[in-house]
Amino acid sequence: MLSYKGYTGQLEIDEEAGIIFGRVLDIRDVVTFQGDTVAEAKQAFQDSVDDYLEFCR
Helix, strand or coil: CEEECCEEEEEEEECCCCEEEEEECCCCCCCEEEECCHHHHHHHHHHHHHHHHHHHC
16 A cells, blocks of 8 residues: 555556556545556656646646
């Protein structure tokens, strides 16, 4: 699980595709993210939360 600005992200691994992906939990919209490494997935999660907050404004 990831946490950023009060939002939680859940990670999963797709071994066939070789990616780490996830989604932001506990919101009405579908917000997803992915990366090739844990660090990339974490950054993508934070970027997705920031984009979501900007969109909501």
